[in-house]
Amino acid sequence: MNTKIITPLMLVLAASFSHAQTITYTDAVSGASGNTFATGGSLSNTSWLGAPNTSAQSNTLWAERTPFANNGNVFQANPSVTGSIPELTTEVTGLLDGTYDVWVFFWTNNEPWNISAGLTSGSLMTYSPPGGGGLGNTTDAVLASTLSYDVTPLLTEAPDRLMYGVNIGQATVTGGSAINVFIGHNLGSNTANRTWYDGVGVAATIPEPSSFALIVSSIALGILIIRRQRNG
Incomplete structure (x- = not known):
């Protein structure tokens, strides 16, 4: 699994959730x-x-x-x-x-x-x-x-x-x-x-922490599947 992809993605998601806490x-x-x-x-x-x-x-x-x-x-x-x-x-x-x-x-x-x-x-x-x-x-x-x-x-x-x-x-x-x-x-x-x-x-x-983890895990799994398909 390419952590160089996953880590920035998690940071972007976390930043977007944090921004969502602000009141308009x-x-x-x-x-x-x-x-x-x-x-x-x-x-x-x-x-x-x-x-x-x-x-x-x-x-x-x-x-x-x-x-x-x-x-x-x-x-x-x-x-x-x-x-x-x-x-x-x-x-x-x-x-x-x-x-x-x-x-x-x-x-x-x-x-x-x-x-x-x-x-x-x-x-x-x-x-x-x-x-x-x-x-x-x-x-x-x-x-x-x-x-x-x-x-x-x-x-x-x-x-x-x-x-x-x-x-x-x-x-x-x-x-x-x-x-x-x-x-x-x-x-x-x-x-x-x-x-x-x-x-x-x-x-x-903002999603509950468990929901956030599920989102990240799902994205990571998707990337892993794509990599395996490409390498297959």
């Missing part, structure tokens, strides 16, 4: 040319948005705050009644077929802001940063600055305003299908636990 960030954008809309609605219908750049509480409308976060805008949910804010859909398109880890990104300050998110409409989990008396799941969200990206987004705006990410599961793209990520604010009813939603991210999944 997609900012949430409203409007006809955007990617985010009220679930069940359309991109051209922005009736789910209230007055821009307001911190006022609303049980039926989101607010687009500027000039904050990535691309200078972030979507705020700040209801006075728990679970009353409309659910949003952010659609991720243009992906190669395969399975992806899906991330949701939100901002917090020194208060327990949170976000509700999931891959199934109407079945969302609420996430808060670890510690600080947050609501819902307070263990899975991580500082976005601890993650790897192909193009690094804005991660920090002020000493007390940081972006967090949470892995909400895996989705499979088939035939160029879109990944729909559902966003809400299901827990909390005051400004101390509002939502500042910024965007989503996807990362191609």
